[in-house]
Amino acid sequence: MSSKSPKGIARLVRPLVRRLHAYVPGEQPKVPGLIKLNTNENPYPPAPAVLRAIRKAVDPRLRLYPDPAATPLRQKLAQLHNCSPAHIFVGNGSDEVLALLIRAFVEPAAAVPASRRSRATVQYLWPCYSLYPVLAQTHGALARPVPLRKDFDLPTPDELRRGRRWDFKAALSFITTPNAPSGRGYTTDTLEELCRAQDGITVLDEAYVDFAEANAAELALRHPHVVVTRTFSKAYSLCFQRVGYAIAHPEVVSALDTIRDSYNVNGLGQLAAEVTLDHLPYYQRNFARIIASRERLHRELAGLGWRVLPSQTNFLLAEPPGPPAREWLERLREKLILVRWFPTPPLNRYLRITIGSDPEIDALLKAVRSQTKP
Ligand SMILES: Cc1ncc(COP(=O)(O)O)c(C=O)c1O
Incomplete structure (x- = not known):
């Protein structure tokens, strides 16, 4: 087989590379209206001066x-x-x-x-x-x-x-x-x-x-x-x-x-x-907002029966009540809210939720409440 055919090229790839499983990053879907709480991005934009400097440099x-x-x-x-x-x-x-x-x-x-x-x-x-x-x-x-x-x-x-x-x-x-x-x-x-x-x-x-x-x-x-x-x-x-x-x-x-x-x-x-x-003061204000939102989300989810782990980051790891975490992932997705789920134990019991803006967190809580039996 010629090494220039597609199959031949595949054979030229180093065996180590052929065996590798690539890192799976959180999804970046382009769905209008989607609330993205799956990759720990910051809900607030860069400081206006940063955006101005980039524009000016283009x-x-x-x-x-x-x-x-x-x-x-x-x-x-x-x-x-x-x-x-x-x-x-x-x-x-x-x-x-x-x-x-x-x-x-x-x-x-x-x-x-x-x-x-x-x-x-x-x-x-x-x-x-x-x-x-x-x-x-x-x-x-x-x-x-x-x-x-x-x-x-x-x-x-x-x-x-x-x-x-x-x-x-x-x-x-x-x-x-x-x-x-x-x-x-x-x-x-x-x-x-x-x-x-x-x-x-x-x-x-x-x-x-x-x-x-x-x-x-x-x-x-x-x-x-x-x-x-x-x-x-x-x-x-x-x-x-x-x-x-x-x-x-x-x-x-x-x-x-x-x-x-x-x-x-x-x-x-x-x-x-x-x-x-x-x-830096602009960003420090954002850290404070994100930390306050994180603590609010923690309290509210705990009040709805979730087991929420204490966090010092811009996300929460939380175990939902009732159906398995995987099912919650899908239910939230139907409501256009994307969070992260890891398939391997012990993480598969949890959802990882990035701390979004206050309206995003309100939307998440509304979706969770609508799925929670009184
Ligand atoms: C723990 C940890 N380290 C490093 C990174 C990579 O960050 P960067 O965007 O700087 O490559 C991430 C990104 O998700 C992360 O979660």
């Missing part, structure tokens, strides 16, 4: 490459975090940062003998952001899920030692904090205890941290093996622009710089993120 200069090192953005982020720009790495969304961390610090399993499996291990406290195993497998690394406690709290290093599944020498470990999809928040002390016990790179994925009571950015400045990742997507209403970053030791940043694409962050994204940082 001119013939688009023919030029952007700053390859995102220098002004890194300077502003360094100021925000009280560190030097050498501690900041910017990526095409934090997803790119997570992928590059694996590529820089983890060996493909085929490259190491069994006695050095830790060098090829990507481990993560699970449930967590479901992209981690996909990134590990894409790299040919060993993906190692280790369960959180039943209530999604962090195990202590001693508990992890007793459980024997956690590898304290793993090349790279991910902790989603606050946790997604449960919404559970963790204290910096507990995180630091885990980080101290760890030998390899330890990534604290703080995608939702602006909605939480504490953040652990200081740990990345205190411990050279700790990396904190952040995103402009959720709290800063910039999903469309794809900008994320890491706070890390300069050696880590330099390793990531070595392997990234030369222009990994697009120019409009860099600009939008820079202007965002000039208008």
